[in-house]
Amino acid sequence: MCEEKRHVRISVIDSHTERRLVLTGKLVAPWVAELRTAWKAAIGEIEGRALVVDLGNVTVISQEGENALSECMSEGAKFRPSGMLARHVMKQLERKNQQG
DSSP, X not given: OOGGGOSEEEEEEEOSSEEEEEEEEXXXXXXXXXXXHHHHHHHTTOTTSXXXXXXXXXXXXXXXXXXXXXXXXXTTOEEEOOSHHHHHHHHHHHHHHHXX
């Protein structure tokens, strides 16, 4: 598939202490499914390391994308929200998870 047609790219970075999923681009349907697939694969391979989702290069997060991130959060993901959009969305998700 041509890169310009893909909305989100997920890179995996492994270290001794963590596996990091680095998201770049737009987290919108149908690419939210790609995040869920990468997340489930990573959970099975972390071997006691932290699983971190890096949202620093995400430019758009749809409602479906927020739902997927909320699922990751409830399953123990750590987040690195370095951009303004990512920080805003993560604060919303944290509030949502605390309420429900």
